[in-house]
Amino acid sequence: MSMIKGIAASNGxxxxxxxxxxxxxxxxxxxxxxxxxxxxxxxxxxLDISKLELEKIKENARKTLGDEHAEIFSAHLLVLSDPELxxxxxxxxxxxxxxAEAALHDTATMFIxxxxxxxxxxxxxxxxxxxxxxxxxxxxxxQVSFPDPALIDEQVVIIAEDLTPSDTAQLNKQFxxxxxxxxxxxxxxxxxMARSLEIPAIVGTKxxxxxxxxxxxxxxxxxxxxVIINPTVEEIALYEKKQDNFAKQKQIWAKLKxxxxxxxxxxxxxxxxxxxxxxxxxxxxxxGGEGVGLYRTEFLYMGNSDFPTEDQQFEAYKSVLEQxxxxxxxxxxxxxxxxxxLSYLDLPHEMNPFLGFRAIRLCLERDDIFRTQLRAxxxxxxxxxxxxxxxxxxxxxxxxxAKALLLEEKANLVNDGVSVSxxxxxxxxxxxxxxxxxxxxxxxxxxxxxxxxxxxxxxxxAADRMNERVSYLYQPYHxxxxxxxxxxxxxxxxxxxxxxxxxxxxxxxxxxxxxLGLGLDEFSMSATSILPARTQIKDLSxxxxxxxxxxxxxxxxADEVEAFIREKTNQ
Ligand code: PEP
Ligand code: MG
Numbered sequence: 329m330s331m332i333k334g335i336a337a338s339n340g341x342x343x344x345x346x347x348x349x350x351x352x353x354x355x356x357x358x359x360x361x362x363x364x365x366x367x368x369x370x371x372x373x374x375l376d377i378s379k380l381e382l383e384k385i386k387e388n389a390r391k392t393l394g395d396e397h398a399e400i401f402s403a404h405l406l407v408l409s410d411p412e413l414x415x416x417x418x419x420x421x422x423x424x425x426x427x428a429e430a431a432l433h434d435t436a437t438m439f440i441x442x443x444x445x446x447x448x449x450x451x452x453x454x455x456x457x458x459x460x461x462x463x464x465x466x467x468x469x470x471q472v473s474f475p476d477p478a479l480i481d482e483q484v485v486i487i488a489e490d491l492t493p494s495d496t497a498q499l500n501k502q503f504x505x506x507x508x509x510x511x512x513x514x515x516x517x518x519x520x521m522a523r524s525l526e527i528p529a530i531v532g533t534k535x536x537x538x539x540x541x542x543x544x545x546x547x548x549x550x551x552x553x554x555v556i557i558n559p560t561v562e563e564i565a566l567y568e569k570k571q572d573n574f575a576k577q578k579q580i581w582a583k584l585k586x587x588x589x590x591x592x593x594x595x596x597x598x599x600x601x602x603x604x605x606x607x608x609x610x611x612x613x614x615x616g617g618e619g620v621g622l623y624r625t626e627f628l629y630m631g632n633s634d635f636p637t638e639d640q641q642f643e644a645y646k647s648v649l650e651q652x653x654x655x656x657x658x659x660x661x662x663x664x665x666x667x668x669x670l671s672y673l674d675l676p677h678e679m680n681p682f683l684g685f686r687a688i689r690l691c692l693e694r695d696d697i698f699r700t701q702l703r704a705x706x707x708x709x710x711x712x713x714x715x716x717x718x719x720x721x722x723x724x725x726x727x728x729x730a731k732a733l734l735l736e737e738k739a740n741l742v743n744d745g746v747s748v749s750x751x752x753x754x755x756x757x758x759x760x761x762x763x764x765x766x767x768x769x770x771x772x773x774x775x776x777x778x779x780x781x782x783x784x785x786x787x788x789x790a791a792d793r794m795n796e797r798v799s800y801l802y803q804p805y806h807x808x809x810x811x812x813x814x815x816x817x818x819x820x821x822x823x824x825x826x827x828x829x830x831x832x833x834x835x836x837x838x839x840x841x842x843x844l845g846l847g848l849d850e851f852s853m854s855a856t857s858i859l860p861a862r863t864q865i866k867d868l869s870x871x872x873x874x875x876x877x878x879x880x881x882x883x884x885x886a887d888e889v890e891a892f893i894r895e896k897t898n899q
Contacts, residue, residue: 334508334533335799336553337519339856341571342506342528343564346544347484348537349495352472354463356429367421371428374468378461379408385478388500400633404461413439413458429469436462444674456671457633480504485546487536496521506548508536508555513802515782515793515832517667522550523854524608530555532796581859585616589862591844595870598850599858600656602830606647611855616862619656619713621852622778622830623648625701626664634672635697641704649712656713658778658830658852660757661701661730663687663719667794682783682792687720692729702737709749717778721756721763724770757830759783764812767819777820778852781831785809803886804833805842810889811881814846821847828852835861838893842880845873868897 361367386401407413413435420431436458443455467474477486478498486499486507496518499507504527512518512531522529528550533539540546540557547556547567551574556563589599600621601612605628612620628636628644636644649657664670665686678684691698705716718730731754741748758764759780767777781804786793788808791801803809813829820827828850833839835853840861843851851861876896883889893899 330539330557332508332533332536332539332555332557334530334536334553334555335512335514335519335796336550337512337514337516337531338506338522338525338527338529338854339550340506340526340528340574341551341567342485342546342548343559343567343571344483344485344505344546346487346540346542346546347475347480348540348542349475349477349486349488349491350537351463352467352470352474354466354470354472356427356433356466356470358430359427360425361421361427362425364422364425367428368418370469371417371421371432371465374428374465375408375414377468378464379405381464381476381479382408382461385476385498388478388498403457403633407454407457407461408465429466432462432466432469477504485548487540487546489537490516491518491521496525499525499527501525501527506530506550508533508540508546508548510534510537511794511796513793513796513799515802520602520832520854521604523856524602524604524611526611526856532799534796578859581863584859584862584866585614587616587862589618589865591865591868591870593869593871595844597844597848597865598656598828599862599865600658600828600850600852601855601858602852603648603855606644606651608855609648609651612858613651615855615858617855617858619658620648620652621656621658621828621834621850623657623659624663625660626662626668629662629664629670630668632672635700638700638704638707641701642707645705645708645714646711649708649714652712654713656715658715658717658755658828659705660717660719661688661705662691662697665690682786688718688726688730689720692726692733695733698730698733699737702734703741706734706738706741706748706752707746709752710747714749715753715755715776717755717757717776719757719780720759720783721770722760723762724773727756727770727773758816759787759831761788761812764816767816768822771819771823771825774825776825777816777827778850779813779816779827779829779831781809781813781829781833784812784831785833788812804836804839805886805889805893807881807883807885807889809833810842810846813843813848814877814881817847817849820849826850837861837864837899838890840864841868841873841893841897842876842889844868844870845875845877845880847874872896 382401382405386398390398417431417435440455440458443451464474477495480503483503483505485505488509490509490511506528508530519531528548530548530553545558547559590596598618600619601617602622603620604624666682721727738748753775755774755776757780758777785802789801791798817827826849829848830852834851835857
């Protein structure tokens with residue numbers, strides 16, 4: 329047996345065949361052909377099979393992810409039937425007697441470059457569509473297999489360098505039992521998506537794509553972060569037992585599903601969930617969540633081939649609010665950039681995308697995009713308990729500007745006779761150290777804070793959250809982080825506001841006792857972490873944890889903090 333260690337990103341145990349998700353080598357030679365007619369036939373056959381595949385993918389996406397996600401594939405199908413693209417390829421084969429690969433490549437490249445250069449987002453998006461679909465056709469011409477996560481129809485474990493959020497959005501849980509990647513950390517978006525899909529995942533293995541062959545049998549142990557390649561019968565039995573135990577543990581947690589979250593000495597805290605799409609709400613309800621603490625709206629933009637319209641957004645927000653009834657729903661405005669890209673928004677390449685033009689920075693400059701989202705949110709506010717928060721706030725001016733746009737759009741809607749809720753709380757994510765340091769000043773103006781530790785840790789420690797080489801520096805329990813978190817909570821309380829946390833730290837069993845002691849009001853986590861967290865908090869005394877506060881804040885290292893908490897809470 330060989331075993332590879334990685335970072336446990338989503339718990340559970342999966343046992344299935346490996347499916348390697350790699351872009352194949354699509355290089356080809358330009359050749360002269362004599363039989364032009366049969367070359368055109370070869371092209372037509374590749375187009376036909378690509379269309380059939382896309383139809384199937386579209387149907388899968390529609391069933392598992394909804395109509396919105398499926399639309400991107402309609403656009404791809406249109407490209408393959410578009411005579412403006414196909415005729416020039418055929419003409420090139422006829423007139424220049426070149427092979428179909430060369431004709432396809434040259435013609436597609438010409439269109440891609442032409443569309444990319446246009447000063448119109450819709451056209452630039454066409455370039456991305458052509459690029460995507462011609463790769464598929466090229467793979468068929470070359471007779472190399474083109475991996476397609478949405479086409480998988482048997483039980484597999486996916487192996488990849490990394491999974492983009494849109495790859496992850498195409499995974500069908502019925503067949504994809506887990507995944508393991510070379511890069512990434514616990515807070516990379518593929519890891520977060522795995523937790524919301526509730527499939528075991530391991531990231532940051534560095535070498536899994538080299539170590540595993542297509543079809544190898546794999547065990548993905550998302551509890552301890554191990555991948556076992558081609559296990560023996562005994563090992564399979566051992567891990568099946570682990571799978572069983574995990575299922576039993578889940579049943580014990582499930583007993584607390586309809587209970588409030590109360591510490592052993594009677595303090596109630598709110599346990600809410602992070603979601604990416606309206607479909608994730610079911611997971612919150614199944615796991616006894618008390619609300620939505622972070623709705624990452626960017627997935628609505630990423631699953632689309634163009635900006636979602638105001639009405640499309642309104643429907644999505646309304647659906648989440650209605651499903652949650654009177655429970656709070658904190659919606660974060662668009663946080664694009666960093667590791668989250670939009671194929672149809674052509675932004676210049678940046679040296680440091682995580683420090684670049686993203687989130688609120690982009691929304692304030694492109695206020696057309698921002699206003700559309702704000703209007704959709706305001707219209708949806710009439711259907712539930714909506715709270716709005718802005719991501720990546722670094723200065724008070726950014727918050728003031730964003731809030732002013734919100735109030736302006738609200739006034740416009742009210743003028744038009746649209747009903748808008750009058751008690752929408754407006755808060756910010758605290759994920760930039762400058763904001764955590766002067767949280768007192770912010771607390772006077774915002775209605776609440778939600779601490780985004782995924783980013784706050786990477787910015788405070790100057791350690792990229794995606795980079796496994798520096799993952800040793802990504803230390804949630806570092807006293808610097810604890811002091812910033814404490815500062816934010818104290819600032820909120822001093823002004824009579826509430827403080828939540830929606831970074832992954834909020835669901836971490838070592839962090840939970842600390843955060844309870846620091847007085848955090850709301851813990852927002854992956855839905856599957858809610859019941860284990862509730863079980864843990866039930867046995868913790870808030871007063872006892874609070875009594876350790878000064879000692880913890882003055883510790884020197886993350887290790888000291890972790891050892892202390894392990895000892896005090898028997899972990
Ligand atoms: C965070 O930064 O902690 C956060 C919750 O936002 P995201 O993970 O989407 O960057
Ligand atoms: Mg963030």
